[in-house]
Amino acid sequence: MTDAIQLDNISFSYGSQRVLDDVSLSVRHREFMGLIGPNGGGKSTLLRLILGLLPPQEGRISVLDTTPRRAARRLGYVPQFARFARSFPISVEDVVLMGRLGQGNMWGFWKRSDRHAITDILDLLEITHLRSRHIEALSGGQMQRVLIARALVANPEILLLDEPTASVDRHGETSLFELFSTLKKNMTVMVISHDLGFISDYVDRVACLNQSLVMHPTAAVTADTINQLYGEQVQMVHHHHAH
């Protein structure tokens, strides 16, 4: 079997602004990969290319042995929290149900299996008690869990998360990363983060992106490496916590 995600010599510009320059990356099946880099380094753009939301201008991308667009239904995506509008008058259950679209359903025709999947996933994310709550009335950390539930409810083969713990406290961050470590037994997980010291306890490898990409096994990533690459922009504070 080939890799879950394969990027070969990808370049991308917005207008005349070069954002990705000759990026190559292989993510193995059931690998847990961290993606770090300074603001504007191109991390979200790379995720959008993998999701098939943007076409590469140069190079080739293969996701689950096909094109990103063909693979899209088999991917789970958790967008950056700040980019998700929360003023829709809908409940937690509705948002998570949206994750089942594309599984052969249309609005209003949910099957019993959809309801069961939602019950299980809300339980996994420990947000069962929020099921009928309006999403405007959630804390940042709760909303983050709802978005993760929405991405997981369709049983994706690859889970892509764009700063999933940005609005979560340290305790919540630990519990989410422990959940991702469990999920990794069944799927490939790729997570964008600013906090290398924290994620290096969990991920198998770290990709450092600042227009071009450098791969590190986590053991090789030190504060010095990161400072040389990015200056002080990536947090290197190491937090000790129980596993």
Ligand SMILES: Nc1ncnc2c1ncn2[C@@H]1O[C@H](COP(=O)(O)OP(=O)(O)OP(=O)(O)O)[C@@H](O)[C@H]1O
């Ligand atoms: N739709 C767009 N049109 C034009 N420029 C864009 C667009 N999206 C992103 N950019 C620019 O491309 C660069 C890379 O953005 P991107 O969001 O990929 O970086 P990032 O590494 O995810 O940053 P952050 O850590 O701040 O989220 C930035 O300079 C950004 O301003």
